[in-house]
Amino acid sequence: MALSGVCIYPGSFDPITNGHLNIIERSLKIFRTVIVAVAINAKKTPLFSIPERVKLIEDSLKETLSEEDLKRVKVDHFEGLLIDYAKKKKARAIIRGLRAVSDFEFEFQMASMNRKLSPDVEMLFMMTDESNFYISSQTVKEVLSLGGCVEGLVPKAARRAMVKKFKERKQES
Ligand code: PNS
Numbered sequence: 001m002a003l004s005g006v007c008i009y010p011g012s013f014d015p016i017t018n019g020h021l022n023i024i025e026r027s028l029k030i031f032r033t034v035i036v037a038v039a040i041n042a043k044k045t046p047l048f049s050i051p052e053r054v055k056l057i058e059d060s061l062k063e064t065l066s067e068e069d070l071k072r073v074k075v076d077h078f079e080g081l082l083i084d085y086a087k088k089k090k091a092r093a094i095i096r097g098l099r100a101v102s103d104f105e106f107e108f109q110m111a112s113m114n115r116k117l118s119p120d121v122e123m124l125f126m127m128t129d130e131s132n133f134y135i136s137s138q139t140v141k142e143v144l145s146l147g148g149c150v151e152g153l154v155p156k157a158a159r160r161a162m163v164k165k166f167k168e169r170k171q172e173s
Contacts, residue, residue: 005092007031007124010082013038014046015158016057017140019132021064023097026126028069035089036061040079047141047165050077060155083117093122099133 007027013020013036027034038053048056057075065073078085086094094114096107111123135153144150144162154162 003030003032005031006033006035006089007093007095008035008037008082008086008089008091009095010037010039010078010085011096012041012044012046012137013053013057014044014048014137014141015053015154015161016060017132017135017137017154017158018152019097019099019128019135021060021155022129022132023095023126024061024073025065025069027095028065028072031093032072034073034095035091036073036075037082037085038075038077039082040077048161052161053077056155056158056161059157063155063157081117083114083121086121087118091121093124095124095126097128098125099128099136 007030009020009024009027011020024034024036036057038050038057040050046053054075054077061070061073061075082094096111098104098107107125111125114121114123140150140154141162144159145166150159150162
């Protein structure tokens with residue numbers, strides 16, 4: 001199949017998980033270019049800064065993707081409305097992963113609002129791979145901060161960075 005078009009894969013990515021990586025890999029089978037876009041959200045208190053999150057995504061993609069695929073992924077950040085960013089990047093679609101019914105309400109609301117703002121950019125949803133359906137950045141951070149094992153749930157780069165961050169925080173307190 002000839003690949004065409006740009007899609008945006010937006011999120012907080014605090015940090016990137018194997019679930020996110022799976023969505024990126026599958027998006028690359030449909031679109032020529034995938035832009036992974038880290039949202040700046042003043043309402044959230046993240047563990048990692050925006051440059052840290054961008055770097056973690058880049059390092060994780062290097063661990064996972066072939067050189068060919070790597071050339072077709074860009075990692076960026078944006079502030080403001082996602083739909084404005086998508087239009088600026090001339091994206092045909094915005095991709096979101098769906099894990100469970102509990103994700104649906106928020107995603108449906110967001111998709112409807114985005115469509116109202118601009119019907120030209122399609123929202124596409126991918127069901128998360130069955131091995132990743134229970135993974136979220138939030139739960140992974142909680143498990144690791146309490147001494148649990150997150151092997152196989154996040155890329156190695158993200159695990160190392162979280163271990164370092166929690167160690168630093170412990171030393172500070
Ligand atoms: O990984 P997340 O936290 O579920 O990602 C949510 C995100 C960043 C995709 C969403 O909050 C977003 O699109 N923020 C940008 C602001 C915006 O466009 N809001 C209007 C949509 S309702």
